[in-house]
Every structure is written in structure tokens, then in C-alpha cells.
Amino acid sequence: MERLIESALIYGSMVQIDQPHLVERYNQALNAFGLASTKRNAFSVDAMGFSPEIAQDLKNDQYLDPLGINRRFIIVSPDQADMPVVNISFSSTPDLMRAFYVENSEAIRNLTLKDVVYGEIEDASYRVDHLDDVLSIKRVKFKLHTHNGLMEKSKRLTGLIETFEANGDAWQDDELLGEIVDLARACGDIRFNQIAPQHTQFDARSFWTMHFNGIYVFHDDDDKVMVICDPKQLQANEARRPQDRFIAMTDHEAVLDYLVETGRVEPLNLEWFGKSGIMDIRFGIFCRMQMSLQNAKLDPSVITDVEVDNWVHKNLSRLKRSKSFRQLQELHRSVLNGNQPDTESFDAEMRLMSVRANPDHEDWLLVNRFLTEFVPYDFLTRFIVNKQAFYRDYETFSDTHREYAVRLITAVYFPDKQELWSALFEEWRLSDA
Structure with missing residues (x-):
């Protein structure tokens, strides 16, 4: 592992977190996840906030992925958007995270000026006990939080502004106007500066997952699922899920036929x-x-x-x-x-x-x-x-x-x-x- 690290074959492209206020915000997110604060003054993070140094201190490489599903993330800098994602349990995770950054770049930039964004990529399952828990994943939602409530305040402010604009007599409501002013001091003018991420749901179609000794899940146009897995998993699950299709990884003829018939290979x-x-x-x-x-x-x-x-x-x-x-x-x-x-x-x-x-x-x-x-x-x-x-x-x-x-x-x-x-x-x- 040391040779890989020294040669940048692992943990090679990461953002350095070495400013006190960013370290403090990272700790706030760690604490929200029930994890201990770091005593480090500097460490590196990937696109999802995973840090090899923090993992070493916690003696837990999976501290942001404790159950191998519903991956957690910590965003303290918009620069994380250009970083890779390491230690994945699903091949779709980096693509989902990249899509989240692209669709919400302005909001993330504005939020991280004053706060830390953290949360998890939530899907239909909370843990993986059976293959059904994996195959039920078709759409995910980014469940978001901010330590100082900046995002939550911006959502509240948006609602109040909509109420003010819809009610012709709202200008006489001193309590409403006072709350709008107070929230605007914290959030700025949200009419011109996007604060709350607007795109938080994404499709999760075909993917690989490390679960069940590593399986590949392909979604086809007929809404059927093809699962390519080791023979033991096929025998254990094929009868339980007659609505889906299964191929053993060792059945090379069937694997090739499927890839050719679905136009997935040249x-x-x-x-x-x-x-x-x-x-x-x-x-x-x-x-x-x-x-x-x-x-x-x-x-x-x-x-x-x-x-x-x-x-x-x-x-x-x-x-x-x-x-x-x-x-x-x-x-x-x-x-x-x-x-x-x-x-x-x-x-x-x-x-x-x-x-x-x-x-x-x-x-x-x-x-x-x-x-x-x-x-x-x-x-x-x-x-x-x-x-x-x-x-x-x-x-x-x-x-x-x-x-x-x-x-x-x-x-x-x-x-x-x-x-x-x-x-x-x-x-x-x-x-x-």
C-alpha cells in the first residue's frame, strides 16, 4: 500500500484541507455522523470528503460508508468536485456524485463559503442483507444537511418570499417582514444567489457492487434486470426472483451473447x-x-x-x-x-x-x-x-x-x-x- 500511495496510484488526486475554519467544519460533519473530531491541522479529501488520514486515525476505511450502502459525504470546498471518489461499494457512486456537483455547482459554491454540506445518498434500502436490497435501487436522493442551517434557512426564506409575493397584504405583516430580513442577513439575496441545491434526485441504473462477491446489474429497455454474478449467487437467487434474469459470470457464452444482443459491445x-x-x-x-x-x-x-x-x-x-x-x-x-x-x-x-x-x-x-x-x-x-x-x-x-x-x-x-x-x-x- 505504501508503494501505491507514494506513486499516487491511490489517494493521488485529493483536496488539501489545511485552513482552520475548514477543519472545524469537517469536524462538525464528523460529529453529526457520530464520529470523533480529528486533531489534525491538515488532511486530504476526495470528492465525497473521504480522507485516508482520518480513516487511519479512526482505524476505519469505511467511516463514510459503514454499511456499504447509502454512502455518506462531506463537502467543505467546491474544489472537491474535480476529485475522484475512492473506496466505493457501488460503481455508480462516482457518477452520481459528479452529477450532483454539476447540477448544483452554484449552490455548493455559495453554501461552502459559510457552512459545511453533509449527508448521504439515500436509496430504497438501509442495509444489504439480500439481493433484493440491491436490485430495488433504481433512484437515489441526496439527503442534505448544513451545520449552521444555512441551507435550511434559505429554504425557509424562499417559502416566505413566495408567501409575501402571493399575498397582497403581506407587506403589513411585521412578523413576516422581520423574519424575511433576518433570514436575508444570513443567506443573502437568494433571488440572485442560489443557496439550496435544486437537483437532488438521480436515476441509478446499471452498476457493479462489491456485495455478494461482486455482481453486475444491467437495466434493459424492457424494464427487466440482468444480474451477472458468480454461480453460487445465481443458484441462491434465480428461483427467488423469477421476474429478473441471471447469468453466471463463468458462463462466457451466455455473457457474450447478452452483451452482443443488447448492443453493449462492438x-x-x-x-x-x-x-x-x-x-x-x-x-x-x-x-x-x-x-x-x-x-x-x-x-x-x-x-x-x-x-x-x-x-x-x-x-x-x-x-x-x-x-x-x-x-x-x-x-x-x-x-x-x-x-x-x-x-x-x-x-x-x-x-x-x-x-x-x-x-x-x-x-x-x-x-x-x-x-x-x-x-x-x-x-x-x-x-x-x-x-x-x-x-x-x-x-x-x-x-x-x-x-x-x-x-x-x-x-x-x-x-x-x-x-x-x-x-x-x-x-x-x-x-x-
Whole structure:
């Protein structure tokens, strides 16, 4: 973990909270959640107010997500809007938080000038005991509070102004006018400065959740739900929820058919596979990891491309027994020759390792995350779109593999994140051909 922190592969982009009044406001929110105040004078927070330093002090990484549902948040600065969200239980949480910031940017900016905004993303469930608790989530509401009541006062002021404007004799009501003046002193002129967030409800459609050993929930146009999960979860829940559809994560044929039939993945796109660099990335990672497994003294981060080629030639017979290698070799040959590969020779698992999400489908971000589940050796792509899987895998790596992963990610991804993101997931669309 220390290597990840030092290399900014975790907790890398955060807002520094080091002004006394902001620390005080953060403590006010902590206390409202029943948590102890921090004695720190400075700490960092993500978009939802999670702080690794505070988590360390509380000895609780889930202090803002105690039950893994209805995620809590603390906003002390509008700068948090540009930060990532870490330690998620649902893949939809960062998108919901981002949407909340976008839709209420003016109100958040005005509120955080004088107060702290805190609360939770509330849905239909209070805890997760059964799959029903997850599948019932279709819409969420941001339940908001402010310590000094600034937001609540602005709502009260809005109501009083509406009463004043609707009642022609209201100007004679000294009590009403007095309360309006008092509230205006605290809130300012709310006719021109938005204080209370207006957009607090958002749809929560397709998502991944860590619950039940990690499941993917896809909502389709026919209002039916597809749950892709491990076989044990399928057996436990399929009979209980006949209204929904289930596929075992290990049933690669059914998984692929579903993604293709619903238009969530592109057909095999050789232009993308060749020009994006994904083929070279995967081939390099796969071979270097195999080389270091064969010889523990090898450091994969310093193995050159020439050494990789020499090793492949010497070990070709053994490598051809690997599905992953055969797939990469076939795709590489097809890209070089400009020919469509014989996908009939690919089983469903291999095809899932060869495609990407349809960039025009609304679930494309989640689908790209999902597809990395079938390419376990590609830690770079998993880091970019499926960090929970990357961190889980990282714990199983040897020290040399950890160092290799950190060096490759910082060298390939960090120099221009947007450029690599576009190359891997957005450019070279089939529709542009």
C-alpha cells in the first residue's frame, strides 16, 4: 500500500484541507455522523470528503460508508468536485456524485463559503442483507444537511418570499417582514444567489457492487434486470426472483451473447485493437509476467522488448498451450496482415478478451469495467477502469510484480491520462470506418 500511495496510484488526486475554519467544519460533519473530531491541522479529501488520514486515525476505511450502502459525504470546498471518489461499494457512486456537483455547482459554491454540506445518498434500502436490497435501487436522493442551517434557512426564506409575493397584504405583516430580513442577513439575496441545491434526485441504473462477491446489474429497455454474478449467487437467487434474469459470470457464452444482443459491445474492431496500443500493452504484460514467474530473479520492469521476443521464440511450444497467448498471437497476425481473424476458432472467453464496449451505449463505462474481469493479467486497463479489481490483484502480486505494475502505470498512463483513455475506449469507432 505504501508503494501505491507514494506513486499516487491511490489517494493521488485529493483536496488539501489545511485552513482552520475548514477543519472545524469537517469536524462538525464528523460529529453529526457520530464520529470523533480529528486533531489534525491538515488532511486530504476526495470528492465525497473521504480522507485516508482520518480513516487511519479512526482505524476505519469505511467511516463514510459503514454499511456499504447509502454512502455518506462531506463537502467543505467546491474544489472537491474535480476529485475522484475512492473506496466505493457501488460503481455508480462516482457518477452520481459528479452529477450532483454539476447540477448544483452554484449552490455548493455559495453554501461552502459559510457552512459545511453533509449527508448521504439515500436509496430504497438501509442495509444489504439480500439481493433484493440491491436490485430495488433504481433512484437515489441526496439527503442534505448544513451545520449552521444555512441551507435550511434559505429554504425557509424562499417559502416566505413566495408567501409575501402571493399575498397582497403581506407587506403589513411585521412578523413576516422581520423574519424575511433576518433570514436575508444570513443567506443573502437568494433571488440572485442560489443557496439550496435544486437537483437532488438521480436515476441509478446499471452498476457493479462489491456485495455478494461482486455482481453486475444491467437495466434493459424492457424494464427487466440482468444480474451477472458468480454461480453460487445465481443458484441462491434465480428461483427467488423469477421476474429478473441471471447469468453466471463463468458462463462466457451466455455473457457474450447478452452483451452482443443488447448492443453493449462492438464487433471485433481490428483498427482499434491495432492502433490503440492495447495489443502491445497486453502482449508485453503477459509475456513479462510469465517470464518472471519462470525465473523469480527476473525483474519484469527492466525486461526489454528484444528479450521478450527471444524468450517467446524459445518457449513457443509451451506458450501455445495458453489461450491468452494464442489469442494475442492470432490478433497480432491479423492486424499486421489487415485480415479479419478466424473468430470461429475463438471460444467465448477469448472473444470477451478481444472486444471493447460500444462507445455509443449508455452503459459503455460499466461494460469496459466488466470486460476487464475477463483479462485478469492486464493490470493497466484494470487500474484505469476497474481499480477495485486492480487493488485486489495487487495484494496477490510478488514484490517484483508490484514494482513492475507501478512502473508501467506511471510510465504509460500518467503522462497523458486523457490521451490513453481516448485511445483505449473512444477512438477508432466502427461507425467512422
